[in-house]
Amino acid sequence: MNDAPPKTPSTIVKVLQFLGTAMVCLTILGVSVAAIIVINQTEPKAQQIEATRKSAAIVETVTVEKGTYSPTLVVLGTVQAAQEITLSPRVSGQVTSISPKFVPGGMVKKDDFLLQIDPADFENTISVRESELQQAMASLEIERGRQSLAKKELALLEGTIDEANRALVLREPQVESIQAEVNAAQAAIERARLDLTRTSIAAPFDSQILNRRVNVGSQVSPGADLARLVGIDEYWIMASVPVRSLKWIQFPEQDGRSSLVTLRDPDTWPSGVERYASVSRMIGSLDQQTRLARVLIVVADPLALKSDVPPLILDTLIETHIEGRPIEDVVRLKREYVHNRDTVWVMKDNKLEIREASVVFRDATYAYIDEGLESGDEVVITTLATVATGIGLKKIDSSTAPQSEEARD
Incomplete structure (x- = not known):
């Protein structure tokens, strides 16, 4: 007879453990669901009410x-010289003297003496040219005497000389040739005298000496760099302005008046100190690096020689306040x-x-x-x-x- 084998005690224990675990899990789940339901039913509900301010x-x-x-355009500008030259001699020679004013930073007026080139060679040249002129004039007098004799001889031979040979008989070509020599000698004297005046070099305009590259004893020649001079009557400020802002600036050529410009340099000048200038014209090209338009501003008396405002320094950046067109x-x-x-x-x-x-x-x-x-x-x-x-x-x-x-x- 085939009877089923009886269950072992270990199998029964496992079944009971599984049933116990399942009962605990179901109990926890039931309690959690019940708690959620209770919380939802008892949660307070927010009620919207109209709130009004108690104070303003x-x-x-x-x-x-x-x-x-009038709006004001504030841009930066660079100070530049309106007049600037490199001083060079027009004759060669040795520098024999220099003016005490001819130093870096020195101020000179137009036609003020700056330096002297040795004039001895040029004075000697004038003497030589004058001698050549005297010789040419003596030759001219001799030839005119010969021409006078030729006129008397021609009078005796009247009717026998044709017009083609008449000028030769009267020695007219010889007289004209010697006259040309006299003219050339006179021109040579004028040139020598002009070179002599050029040995004394003077200031071409009211200016300031920025640097000097020559001293007493220096040998100079035409084209040599003697010094750098800048005019002191006015300076320029090259201001960079956005292209869209140009329409607000007044230019004298277009509007009949120019925009007033206020200059400020808070890093260098005392607090509240200002200088004034005016817009002159617009430069007809953009700055290649910034792509901004360039406006030329003119400043009179830049070194403040006639006032007590601070002087301008070349190549510095300065704050420019340009008064715009009235709106x-x-x-x-x-x-x-x-x-x-x-x-x-x-x-x-x-x-x-x-x-x-x-x-x-x-x-x-x-x-x-x-x-x-x-x-x-x-x-x-x-x-x-x-x-x-x-x-x-x-x-x-x-x-x-x-x-x-x-x-x-």
Whole structure:
């Protein structure tokens, strides 16, 4: 008889362990589901209520007015000499003397003596040329005497000499040849005298000596570099301006007047010190490196010889404030009061209005607005923590301390 073998005790234990584990898991799962249901049923529900401000934001405002304003273009410029030459001699020789003013940094007037080249050779040349002239003139007198005798002989032979030979008989070619020698001798004397005057070198214009490359005893010749001179009547400033800003600058050739320029050098000059200049013309090409337009500014009396302002130094960078063409019927507002997307905050009836503004031009300090603001509008200049149309505002007064953020409840 085939009976099934009885289960061993180890198998029974395993079955009981599995059943126990399953019961525990089901119990935990049931308790978790029940807890979630209870939490969801007892969770408080948020109710939306209408909140109103208990106090208005305390702000500071500025009242704007429409008018005609001139923008200011602030750019950098390089100081350059308006007149600059390399001084060279026109004759050769040895330098025998030099003026005490002929030193680097020295100031000289037009026709002031600078240096002397040894004139001895040129004086000797004049003596030689004068002797040649005297000899040529003596020859001319002799030939004229011969011509006088020829005229008497021709009178005796009247009618026997044809016109073709008449000039030869009267020695006219000989006289003309010697006359040419006299003229050449006179020209040689003039040239020698001119060379003698060129041994004394003078300043060609009112100038400052930047450097000197010659001393007493130096041997010089035409084309040699004696010194570098710059004119002191005016300097130029070459300013780089964005091409889009050229339309706001006034040029004398186009507009009949030039834009006023204020010069500042905060790193070198005392605080508040300014110099003034004027726009002369626009250079007809862009700077190859910066691709900016170049504007020529003229500064009179650059070394301040007639005033007590600081002198200009060549090749330095200087801050130029160019007064632009006047813009009519606009509001001028500081740039920081124009916010994102060209909006301005306006206080009207103690509430905030956010207006879109049409900005015609921006300079370094101001924005010029032709639409969006009118005369009498009060622009909010206080920084607000909350910006929304219609929020309540309160204008600051003497009894309220200034705040940079809106008042909180």
